[in-house]
Amino acid sequence: MSHFISIRKRAETILLALAVLFTSYAQGHNAYSDTVYNLEEISVTAIKHTPGIDNSISATQINGKDTEKLGINAIKNISEIAPNVHMPDYGSRITSSIYVRGMGTRIDQPVIGLNIDNIPIMDKNNYDFDIPDIAHLEMFRGPQSTLFGRNTMGGVINIYTLSPLSFQGVRIMTEYATGNSRKVSASAYHKIKNNLGISISGQYSATDGFFTNEFNGKKCDKETQAGGRLKLQWRQSKNLHIDNTFFFSILRQGGYPYQSVANKKISYNDTCFYRRNSFNDGLTIKWITPEFTLSSISSIQYIDDNMTLDQDFMPQPYFTLTQKRKQYTITQDIVFKSKESGIHNHITGLFGFYKHLDMDAPVTFKDYGIEQLIEKHRNDAIPSFPIRWDTREFLLSSNFSSPGFGVAAYHQSSYIIDRWILSAGLRLDYEQVKLTYYSHCNTSYSTYNATDNSIYAPNTPVQINQTDKLNKSFLQLLPKITATYKLPTLKSSRIFFSISKGYKAGGFNTQMFSDVLQQEVMGVMGISSKYDINEVVGYKPEQSWNFETGSHIESNNSKFSADLSLFYIHCKDQQLTRFPDGNTTGRIMTNAGKARSFGVEAAISYTPIKNLALNMSYGYTNAKFIEYNNGKADFAGKHIPYSPTNTIFAGASYTIPSNHSWLDHITLSAHVKGTGEIYWDEANAISQPFYATAGASIRFENKNYSLDFWGQNLTDTDFNTFYFVSIGNAFLQHGKPRIIGVTLRINI
Numbered sequence: 001m002s003h004f005i006s007i008r009k010r011a012e013t014i015l016l017a018l019a020v021l022f023t024s025y026a027q028g029h030n031a032y033s034d035t036v037y038n039l040e041e042i043s044v045t046a047i048k049h050t051p052g053i054d055n056s057i058s059a060t061q062i063n064g065k066d067t068e069k070l071g072i073n074a075i076k077n078i079s080e081i082a083p084n085v086h087m088p089d090y091g092s093r094i095t096s097s098i099y100v101r102g103m104g105t106r107i108d109q110p111v112i113g114l115n116i117d118n119i120p121i122m123d124k125n126n127y128d129f130d131i132p133d134i135a136h137l138e139m140f141r142g143p144q145s146t147l148f149g150r151n152t153m154g155g156v157i158n159i160y161t162l163s164p165l166s167f168q169g170v171r172i173m174t175e176y177a178t179g180n181s182r183k184v185s186a187s188a189y190h191k192i193k194n195n196l197g198i199s200i201s202g203q204y205s206a207t208d209g210f211f212t213n214e215f216n217g218k219k220c221d222k223e224t225q226a227g228g229r230l231k232l233q234w235r236q237s238k239n240l241h242i243d244n245t246f247f248f249s250i251l252r253q254g255g256y257p258y259q260s261v262a263n264k265k266i267s268y269n270d271t272c273f274y275r276r277n278s279f280n281d282g283l284t285i286k287w288i289t290p291e292f293t294l295s296s297i298s299s300i301q302y303i304d305d306n307m308t309l310d311q312d313f314m315p316q317p318y319f320t321l322t323q324k325r326k327q328y329t330i331t332q333d334i335v336f337k338s339k340e341s342g343i344h345n346h347i348t349g350l351f352g353f354y355k356h357l358d359m360d361a362p363v364t365f366k367d368y369g370i371e372q373l374i375e376k377h378r379n380d381a382i383p384s385f386p387i388r389w390d391t392r393e394f395l396l397s398s399n400f401s402s403p404g405f406g407v408a409a410y411h412q413s414s415y416i417i418d419r420w421i422l423s424a425g426l427r428l429d430y431e432q433v434k435l436t437y438y439s440h441c442n443t444s445y446s447t448y449n450a451t452d453n454s455i456y457a458p459n460t461p462v463q464i465n466q467t468d469k470l471n472k473s474f475l476q477l478l479p480k481i482t483a484t485y486k487l488p489t490l491k492s493s494r495i496f497f498s499i500s501k502g503y504k505a506g507g508f509n510t511q512m513f514s515d516v517l518q519q520e521v522m523g524v525m526g527i528s529s530k531y532d533i534n535e536v537v538g539y540k541p542e543q544s545w546n547f548e549t550g551s552h553i554e555s556n557n558s559k560f561s562a563d564l565s566l567f568y569i570h571c572k573d574q575q576l577t578r579f580p581d582g583n584t585t586g587r588i589m590t591n592a593g594k595a596r597s598f599g600v601e602a603a604i605s606y607t608p609i610k611n612l613a614l615n616m617s618y619g620y621t622n623a624k625f626i627e628y629n630n631g632k633a634d635f636a637g638k639h640i641p642y643s644p645t646n647t648i649f650a651g652a653s654y655t656i657p658s659n660h661s662w663l664d665h666i667t668l669s670a671h672v673k674g675t676g677e678i679y680w681d682e683a684n685a686i687s688q689p690f691y692a693t694a695g696a697s698i699r700f701e702n703k704n705y706s707l708d709f710w711g712q713n714l715t716d717t718d719f720n721t722f723y724f725v726s727i728g729n730a731f732l733q734h735g736k737p738r739i740i741g742v743t744l745r746i747n748i
Contacts (some may be wrong), residue, residue: 046138047118047295047297048147056423058140058141058567058601059141060081060085061136067134068706069667069669069708070671071712073130073134074129075087075096075127075159076089078137078139078157079647080649080673080675081649081673082141083601083649084101084601084620084647085098085099085139085141085155086099086675087099090721090733091255091256091722092253092255092256092274093255093274094125094307098111098112099111100112100643101141101142101154101621102595102622102623102640103569103571104642106577107589109504110127111504112155112156112157113144113152113155114127114156115159116245116282117160117282118297119297119299119331120299120333122331124151125305126301129227129249130183130227131159132203133162134160135162135163137157137158137159137160139156140156140157141601142498143478143500143501143502143544145476145480145501146412146426146500149406149408149410149478150431150503151504151505153502161231161245162199163197163199163231164189164197164231164233165235168190168191169189169748170747171186171187171188171201171748172184172186172745172748173185174743174744175742176741178210178741179208180206180208181207181208181739184205185202187199187201188200195236196232197233198230200228200230201228202228203226204226205225206222206223207223209222209254209257210737213268214265215268215269215315220254220255221253223253224252225253226250227248227249228247230245230246232245239289240287241285241286242284244281245280246279246280246281247280248277248280250277253273254272254273256313257733257734258722258724259731259733259734260313260314260730261731261732268312268313269314270310270317270320271310272310274305275305275306276303277303278301278305279302280302281299283296283297284297293339294335294336294337295335296332296334296335297331297333298333299329299330299331300330301331302326302327305324305325306324306325308323311726312369312726312729317369318365319363319373320366322364323361323511327356327358329355330353330354331351331352332352333350335348336348336349343415345413345414346411346412346414347410349409349411350408351409352405352407353405353406354404354405355404356401357403359402360398361398361400361514362395362398364396365393365394366392367392370392370393370394374521375389377522378522378525385447385450386447387445388448389445390444390445390459391444395441397439397441398438400435400436400437401437402435404432405432406431407429407430408430411425412425412480421483421486422484425479426479427476428477428478429477431473432472433505433508434470434471435510437467437510437513439467439517440465440466441462442461444459444461447460462521462525464517464520472507476503477501478501478503479500480499481500482496482499483497490553490554491554491555491556491558493551493553494552495549496549497548499545501545503543503544504542506539506541507589508537509536516537539575539589539590539591542572542573542575544571545569547567549566550601551565559607560604560605560606561604563601564600564602565600566599567597570596571596573593574595576589576591576641590630593627594625594628595625595640596623596624596626597621597622597623599622600618602618603615603617604616604617612653613653614650615651617648618646618649619647621643623640623643624637624639625640635682635683638682639679640679641681641684642679643678644675645677645690646676647675648692649673649674652669653667654667654668655667665701666698666701668698669697669698671695672692673695674692674693675691675692676689693714693715694713694715695712695713696711696714697709697710704747704748706744706745707744710742711738711739713736714738716737720735
């Protein structure tokens, strides 16, 4: 009976949230239209867009003004706004985890690709940073691997920033919010000549944080971030366009507000932080003729970051992990696109990248960790001759060098036959990655006689040196077939069906080397090693087939539009982040046997009367394992962890005109986001139930300024964004509490 009551209450909660959602917020008419359009003073140029391709994709698009109203200045802010897209805010900005339609992992390869001004961001550790002056944002769901390649099996996010050829002037933004959170940005856009524009922008943000580490009484999630962008656009002639964008980001962050499930406290003794310096430079050259466009997209990307953790997250001195990385990447994409007219449209391209990573990942074992994780296990096994470490702190060191490269050739054609658009594409993708590692330890212990506590064997050395070179290569064929039918009676309305293959690249489990080395230390003392390095160090690519049908309906007066899509995904070798059992600390990427996911996505935009806009989006995903046995348990039929079953967004926006010279209008907005249920483990024993958060704002605006008073999570909903187990202890991270803020924007 209690189980039935629990289910009934959960259902009532969902129904109540849905009722609120259908009567709540939407940010402006056509905020989520799935067509690409020009905005006022904004020019959007998408190199890989064609009518045949865009008409058969489930898409969420948000214009520049609505990104401001919704507070979208980073990709994680579109979580739940786009149906079945979940980007939890946990850990730190290195953990840019994205879950789409039941797919996604916490570490390593992403399920979503990210392009900024057509430049691909190749490392998800650099996904999470603030982006000022977004002109247009689009999120395509479903595999985009044919055109965009690796790690886009869940979709791709394209962000376009403001152009100095479309807008000239100065933009200033300043913001203050709960947690002593403050932001400021300034941008200048200037036309040097009619065909030559330059813009420069800078931004700074900081917060004191929201979660207190009770061990030292300090906020553990403080953050400071700064960045800048320099953009040059030259229309040398009608045929030749050259753009170059350079941007950098500097981040200093605490993060990791992990609360012990046992005592409900955030309490750890060692400092946790994440620091990142990164820069990207992208050069785009377009040659435009009446028959075709030839584009070259080149980039150089660099990341220098440091993640240091009290990896046990306990007040006792167990151990700390430092992960220092330096990585540079070079990419080149050549795109040949036919003129967007006539019966046949096509895109052909060649893509290549080279990436080189150097990483140091030492683990420092401390007094309590030595006692509990090493000495105790050894002495329980041989109690008559116990050991004691000669020093109460020692180092397990691991150094890695990992170069990799990839090349791809792709083609996609679409044919317009009456009201039908038939499209087919194929990509041949090859990737190779190498890993050279050197793991070492130099320490010692002494053995005692338990009878009289005398020294039996002093200063026994523990010297471990492991080195090897590993190599993996992946070859993939990535096809896509779509059919679109334009409805005869309604404007821009259509239905579509698509079949496509997606994949995520494989790789190496560098974060497991500290555990492997720890077990080698135990092996020196007569306790057998737990891990076979060849089994845990690598993981295979994840592959999926996506079957999807959908429709876009738009009324002739453009007051109403609706999108609906149904999908089924069959996944092989799904990549899962797993925390090994027992007194271990690492995270391992593993491959499940088979999984499947099916669901529905819906989005509605409606303007019933002048100045009132309503929007709603809903995503449902049922993602389960078909085959997955980790050697201890069979998880077939269980929900895939970390990906939510439901995502909901809805709201309303009403604009009140003003006759004052200093005020054009006032806009009242409110919205609700809902997420859940989220399962935290493969056994589905622990989960986050469905929860909803509410937000609202009031905006005073004219052509030169806007002033927003806003709030997020106004209901102060208590929910969890993450759960994990480390050395047998369970931890949760809570979502952020109620936040109230004010934002001033000035255009000069």
